[in-house]
Amino acid sequence: MRTAGVVRTAGGYSLTFRPRAVAAGAACAVLALVVGVLAIGSGEYPMSPSDVLHTLVGRGAAADAFIVYELRLPRTVTALAVGAALALAGAVFQAVVRNPLGSPDVLGFTHGAATGALTAIVIVGGGSTALAGGAVIGGVLTGIAVYGLAWRGGMHGYRLVLVGIGVAAMLTGANGYLLTKAQITEAGRAVLWMTGSLDGRGWGDAGPLLAAMAVLVPLVLLGCERGLRMMEMGDDAAGALGVRVERVRMVLLCAAVLLVALACAAAGPVAFVALTAPQLARRLTKAPGPNLLPSMCMGAALLVSADFAAQRAFGGHELPVGVVTGVLGGGYLVWLLATERRAGRI
DSSP states (O other): OOOTTTTEETEEEEEEEOOOHHHHHHHHHHHHHHHHHHHHHHHSSSOOOHHHHHHHOOOOOOOHHHIIIIIHHHHHHHHHHHHHHHHHHHHHHHHTOOOOOOOOOTTTTTHHHHHHIIIIIIIIIIOOOHHHHHHHHHHHHHHHHHHHOOOOSSSOHHHHHHHHHHHHHHHHHHHHHHHHHHHHHHHHHHHHHHHHTTTTHHHHHHHHHHHHHHHHIIIIIIIIIHHHHHHHHHHHHHOOOOOOOOHHHHHHHHHHHHHHHHHHHHHOOOSSSSHHHHHHHHHHHSSSSSOOOHHHHHHHHHHHHHHHHHHTTTTTTTOOHHHHHHHHHHHHHHHHHHHHTTOOOO
């Protein structure tokens, strides 16, 4: 028995059980589901939580089933999936670079997805499918560029952060240029997408992300978490413990970039969820390591709560969810920078 948990060994496998981490993750998951049910039941056609639950298990009226399954549930599922994907990617990036500022927002991956989407809107003139495809291609190409520019016989966390900040600055300029070339209707559509919005999201938006998460989440949680924990102690220590550092890092970064790109394709580059969710999860769990699963639960709870607030907290005016996460996450970033500065780490 240890204060951090209980380690059991069976059949050659060890499992570290940390009650506080499990409780924190479960609480975030329950919060996400409760807010999701409330979000599904709110609107011009209100439904009580019991009606929503009855409809979800197939016992609701036909009108309720149409409203839930066709109109409201896709948006809620998209919010939960996007929040979880961004948070998992943020936790991976922060653990790999060993820096709390190492998130897709800072490293430029969301900017690359935005560049790809803007290219699809402004130059190609495509619809929602082309926009999603452009976001995925832009995010992946940005990930390849950042990794290639940061590679110098190996990967150093601070070098990756600095290169990512530089790439993000260049892509910000490119995005501004693309907006100046767009027609007024295209520019308005592009700006709404770049803000981050879940308005009108359907199963076609959530489907690709959910399919990718079905593959990438088990790969990260089951296949690479041990290596990621070891890498947090440093590459030399991880290598001495038998971790193939560069291979594990490459797999983790590829998975995280794909999660970010697909999340941006589904809802736009929603700001600061990838930055704040892993940090809040770690503060709740007070556990070492990347806290991947609690981070996912925290990200899902954050985004679905922000979307619910964006829809209901401002009277008759619905805000894009990215506005809410940007305001809250920006305040958290300022606080984090001040804390890091007082600690002498920046």
